[in-house]
Amino acid sequence: MSADFYGEFQGWLKEHDGEQYDLHDQHINASFVKMLRTIGFNKGYVRGQGSYLWDAQGNKYLDLLTGWGVFALGRNHPKIKAVLQQVLAQDMPNLVRMECSILSGLVAKKLTDHTSEGLSRVFFTNSGTETVEGALKFARAHTKRQKIVYCDHAFHGLTLGSLAVNGADFFREPFGEMMTGTVKVPFNDLAALEQALAGKDVAGFIVEPLQGKSCELVADGYLAEAQRLCRKYGTLLILDEVQCGLGRTGKWFCFQHFADVEPDILCVAKALSGGYVPVGAVVTRPAIMQSVFSSMEKCVVHSNTYGQNDMAMAAALASLHVIEDEKLVENAAAMGEYVMGRLKPLVGKNPFVSAVRGKGLMFAIDFARPESSFKLKMAWDMLHKINFGVFGQMIIIPLLQKHKILTQVAGYHTEVIKFLPPMVVTKEDLDWFVDALDSVLEETTHFPGTAWTTVLGLAKGAMRA
Numbered sequence: 001m002s003a004d005f006y007g008e009f010q011g012w013l014k015e016h017d018g019e020q021y022d023l024h025d026q027h028i029n030a031s032f033v034k035m036l037r038t039i040g041f042n043k044g045y046v047r048g049q050g051s052y053l054w055d056a057q058g059n060k061y062l063d064l065l066t067g068w069g070v071f072a073l074g075r076n077h078p079k080i081k082a083v084l085q086q087v088l089a090q091d092m093p094n095l096v097r098m099e100c101s102i103l104s105g106l107v108a109k110k111l112t113d114h115t116s117e118g119l120s121r122v123f124f125t126n127s128g129t130e131t132v133e134g135a136l137k138f139a140r141a142h143t144k145r146q147k148i149v150y151c152d153h154a155f156h157g158l159t160l161g162s163l164a165v166n167g168a169d170f171f172r173e174p175f176g177e178m179m180t181g182t183v184k185v186p187f188n189d190l191a192a193l194e195q196a197l198a199g200k201d202v203a204g205f206i207v208e209p210l211q212g213k214s215c216e217l218v219a220d221g222y223l224a225e226a227q228r229l230c231r232k233y234g235t236l237l238i239l240d241e242v243q244c245g246l247g248r249t250g251k252w253f254c255f256q257h258f259a260d261v262e263p264d265i266l267c268v269a270k271a272l273s274g275g276y277v278p279v280g281a282v283v284t285r286p287a288i289m290q291s292v293f294s295s296m297e298k299c300v301v302h303s304n305t306y307g308q309n310d311m312a313m314a315a316a317l318a319s320l321h322v323i324e325d326e327k328l329v330e331n332a333a334a335m336g337e338y339v340m341g342r343l344k345p346l347v348g349k350n351p352f353v354s355a356v357r358g359k360g361l362m363f364a365i366d367f368a369r370p371e372s373s374f375k376l377k378m379a380w381d382m383l384h385k386i387n388f389g390v391f392g393q394m395i396i397i398p399l400l401q402k403h404k405i406l407t408q409v410a411g412y413h414t415e416v417i418k419f420l421p422p423m424v425v426t427k428e429d430l431d432w433f434v435d436a437l438d439s440v441l442e443e444t445t446h447f448p449g450t451a452w453t454t455v456l457g458l459a460k461g462a463m464r465a
């Protein structure tokens, strides 16, 4: 007897246990399923709570991926869930559209309490990339210019506008012509930035204060000087804090680590959702908002159907309260310092670790060809002849299989592993992680050895595929 879909939904769902990979293979993304199966990441998780996931066998995993940052407050936070349940129970007058919702007003107020005085206006979106799209349009509308300057290695999302300011050709290559008028400059290079802005025809300069793909942080003084240059040449400074914002780096916003910085437009998303309902926000100055929504006729000239929906707004409001009440910004700062203190000695200890970098709870390990040991150089060269970018798999696979820690390589064709622990992470969790990493790294120094056999097999398999 099949469980009643409406009355016993969880029971009904349970009857489909184990079908997910075949369903995805047949209807969603077959290549993704193949990749998961190849590296053994098809774990069939059944529960998530706080910093952890569990599989059907009851194994507990430490989640250092946090759904690419949306579970910054931990999974299924009970206080956010309680607020959402109350909203659901209320039959609220959601998305009336020809009306102003109290919830979105309250989120806008609370969010802007944590930015800075000039940034008092908010446009709500449904994702990070939509936030960036909005920011680019707002910059064009305000300056009446077309061009956008962006940084090498930048990641701002994958819709066409955001893709046009992506710093890696890998993501663009299959999709043809991009939005025109974009100019790429090296990250942290003020001379190149000035050169790009000097023609006084650039609408906005968009930059992540802490780059998501590499965890490269802006240099001290860079943002303040970039802001001065932007003002000098009439360009708006757009800071993309979709990933590094809302406390993750140990301040409410990453730009607040640096003196005298106030962006013209700030992009927020991910953590704002509490991991429950997609939501993002373009935060900006009144004058910029006025340039876009310049009259009654133009009051919805930029808009979205789902923006400001009650569930997203309740999730955002509850998330902001939880970040404040549980002092998660302070925890991110303290835990970030702790983990960095434990990770830094790996440079020098392991011949492949070339750098450890990041800020707060957003950090990365960079791997490079070893300088000593002929044998290990040979192993590295052999692997890279077959497939560049697969070394990281030698780390993340045993981290999951042996040590029950979920991570992912940072990007394609890079030798970087990035970690995004939840802001509720504890010292014990971080010790679990660093001890595991230490042991996995130790295995990479044995060539030939099982770690190398596995990764060489994977690289050859990937080539064949």
Ligand SMILES: Cc1ncc(COP(=O)(O)O)c(C=O)c1O
Binding pocket: 068, 127, 128, 129, 130, 132, 155, 156, 157, 158, 208, 212, 240, 241, 242, 243, 244, 269, 270
């Ligand atoms: C800095 C940054 N901006 C924008 C985005 C795009 O966000 P979304 O995936 O929600 O569209 C991301 C996603 O990782 C990001 O890290």
